[in-house]
Amino acid sequence: MIQRYRASAGIMLAPAVTLIGIFILVPMMLTVWLSFQDWSTQTPFASASFIGLDNFREIFGPTSIGRDFKAALANTAIYTALSVVLILPLSVAFGLMVYQHDVPGGTALRTALFSTYMVPMIAVALVWSKLYAPGEGPLNQMLGIIGIGPQPFLSSPRSALISIVFLNVWQQVGYFTVLAIAGLTQIPGSLYEAAKLDGANRFEQFRFITLPLMRRTLLFSAVIAIINAVQVFEPVALITQGGPVGSTSVLTYHIRRVGIERAQGGLGSAMAVMLMLSLIVVVCALFALANRKDQE
Amino acid sequence: MSAGKLSGSSSRLQRRRPSGRKALLATLMLVVAVASAFPLVWMVLSSLKTPAESMQVPPVWIPHTPSLDAYEKVSSVVNVGRSMWNSLVIASITTAGILITSMMAGYAFAKYHFPGRSLLFSALIATMFLPPIVTLIPLYRLVGSIGLNASLAGIIVPNLANAFGIFLMRQFIAGVPDDLIDAARMDGASELLILYKIVAPSVAPAIAALALFAFVYHWNSYLWPLTVLQGNADAYPIVISLSRLLSYNRGAMNTGLVMAGATLAVLPPLILFVFLQRFFVDSIVGSAIKG
Numbered sequence: 001m002i003q004r005y006r007a008s009a010g011i012m013l014a015p016a017v018t019l020i021g022i023f024i025l026v027p028m029m030l031t032v033w034l035s036f037q038d039w040s041t042q043t044p045f046a047s048a049s050f051i052g053l054d055n056f057r058e059i060f061g062p063t064s065i066g067r068d069f070k071a072a073l074a075n076t077a078i079y080t081a082l083s084v085v086l087i088l089p090l091s092v093a094f095g096l097m098v099y100q101h102d103v104p105g106g107t108a109l110r111t112a113l114f115s116t117y118m119v120p121m122i123a124v125a126l127v128w129s130k131l132y133a134p135g136e137g138p139l140n141q142m143l144g145i146i147g148i149g150p151q152p153f154l155s156s157p158r159s160a161l162i163s164i165v166f167l168n169v170w171q172q173v174g175y176f177t178v179l180a181i182a183g184l185t186q187i188p189g190s191l192y193e194a195a196k197l198d199g200a201n202r203f204e205q206f207r208f209i210t211l212p213l214m215r216r217t218l219l220f221s222a223v224i225a226i227i228n229a230v231q232v233f234e235p236v237a238l239i240t241q242g243g244p245v246g247s248t249s250v251l252t253y254h255i256r257r258v259g260i261e262r263a264q265g266g267l268g269s270a271m272a273v274m275l276m277l278s279l280i281v282v283v284c285a286l287f288a289l290a291n292r293k294d295q296e
Numbered sequence: 297m298s299a300g301k302l303s304g305s306s307s308r309l310q311r312r313r314p315s316g317r318k319a320l321l322a323t324l325m326l327v328v329a330v331a332s333a334f335p336l337v338w339m340v341l342s343s344l345k346t347p348a349e350s351m352q353v354p355p356v357w358i359p360h361t362p363s364l365d366a367y368e369k370v371s372s373v374v375n376v377g378r379s380m381w382n383s384l385v386i387a388s389i390t391t392a393g394i395l396i397t398s399m400m401a402g403y404a405f406a407k408y409h410f411p412g413r414s415l416l417f418s419a420l421i422a423t424m425f426l427p428p429i430v431t432l433i434p435l436y437r438l439v440g441s442i443g444l445n446a447s448l449a450g451i452i453v454p455n456l457a458n459a460f461g462i463f464l465m466r467q468f469i470a471g472v473p474d475d476l477i478d479a480a481r482m483d484g485a486s487e488l489l490i491l492y493k494i495v496a497p498s499v500a501p502a503i504a505a506l507a508l509f510a511f512v513y514h515w516n517s518y519l520w521p522l523t524v525l526q527g528n529a530d531a532y533p534i535v536i537s538l539s540r541l542l543s544y545n546r547g548a549m550n551t552g553l554v555m556a557g558a559t560l561a562v563l564p565p566l567i568l569f570v571f572l573q574r575f576f577v578d579s580i581v582g583s584a585i586k587g
């Protein structure tokens with residue numbers, strides 16, 4: 001019997017494991033291997049030659065390669081941090097709006113929020129580039145109505161990155177709202193009853209029941225939001241091309257430009273490895289932080 | 297159940313509160329909903345404007361004489377029919393592949409005991425957190441070396457299995473009673489038949505959710521098709537054809553054209569979502585809670 005199911009397990013797992021192995025795990029290992037090689041993306045893997053840590057020295061060095069990479073790394077860090085800092089509180093606030101029962105329309109609100117998550121990023125980028133247009137764009141018109149002067153949005157190095165953060169938040173917050181609602185439904189109503197008997201007001205209930213019991217959900221949301229944020233590509237590739245003055249050059253865009261368009265596969269791979277390491281460090285730090293809070 | 301309790305208590309609570317809180321909450325909800333819907337509404341409205349209306353400052357919000365001229369012009373700039381077909385082929389085949397591979401692997405992880413199960417599962421799940429750019433460069437070369445670049449197959453084949461699908465299917469198949477499966481085994485059914493006849497119907501909502509997720513994700517996907525196609529315009533999915541409207545994106549005059557293209561690309565995933573959002577939401581909630 002056992003033998004039979006062991007064979008079945010092999011058959012059931014073979015397609016998925018083979019595909020993920022060939023198209024994700026092997027390329028991942030190749031990325032690590034290539035980061036130590038001098039290799040052009042236009043040549044076979046066999047033509048790569050080992051150069052130790054030279055790629056890493058170069059991408060952190062003083063030349064233009066190093067400057068561009070460090071700028072992209074910094075832009076990605078800023079972009080990711082801003083996205084997470086905006087998305088998490090908004091998702092909880094919107095989740096509470098959908099989940100409450102005082103005012104009807106929660107489900108309609110959820111639909112409105114979540115529908116943006118279905119929109120291809122390329123369309124989001126096109127639409128927002130028009131919303132942000134300096135003269136005829138509706139956003140500046142609306143700001144004008146409430147007495148705020150025209151903003152340069154995507155056309156100034158000071159505001160271009162944050163403008164892309166806003167369109168990212170607009171697109172993604174609905175997904176995280178649904179995650180927040182999932183977390184809210186897990187909190188037993190009896191806790192709120194008990195807190196009310198003890199005289200806790202709404203804010204105290206939120207502070208001492210909702211937030212602590214949402215910690216796992218928020219941790220999960222933060223990890224997903226980070227992974228999503230480092231993938232930003234379309235608005236940069238399509239609208240800003242990394243500019244103005246490199247202010248929106250983020251890693252996914254920069255790595256693709258170096259590794260595919262300029263065919264500097266070794267350098268691009270070293271950058272990809274740094275991205276992977278950065279993600280591992282950040283995610284581990286988040287988990288460590290959450291565990292320490294759990295113990296308190 | 298907890299939701300029921302909460303609603304009961306909060307309705308009792310609000311009776312003691314001034315209704316100002318409710319008005320404020322309703323206003324906030326309306327503002328959020330409008331802000332969320334506004335860009336898409338504006339996109340559709342703009343696609344119906346004439347070029348003259350698009351250029352007006354201050355902007356015209358509602359077109360005076362809605363026209364479909366912009367949609368006609370999109371068709372003359374890019375091959376809309378072909379691109380939509382390509383997108384449909386890519387999204388459908390990829391989705392079918394993901395469903396098959398995910399159900400098989402999810403069943404194995406949920407119902408078989410074999411050495412190294414949790415290790416293999418962890419290794420696969422870890423790939424869920426890997427941004428595609430990390431593997432893009434070698435994958436591009438790898439797919440080229442097996443002769444699949446610049447083709448629809450090159451877009452589809454690397455995406456036929458993914459960790460999210462396996463994860464989701466394992467979570468839901470684990471809830472299918474073992475007795476049900478054992479009874480079918482007693483009757484001599486093969487494992488694949490059991491998966492198809494017994495397990496799949498029991499987890500139909502999860503399958504629907506995964507199908508929709510996969511379809512929308514691969515309809516919208518841009519980075520990989522752009523990289524692998526290397527300018528083979530015949531194989532462009534709609535999102536890449538859309539980016540060719542970029543050259544028309546500079547002047548306000550062509551806003552209508554760009555917005556018409558965007559509307560065309562948005563419609564299929566959005567229509568799917570409107571009809572089937574329950575499955576989307578349930579599966580996100582399911583994967584978050586059970587994970």
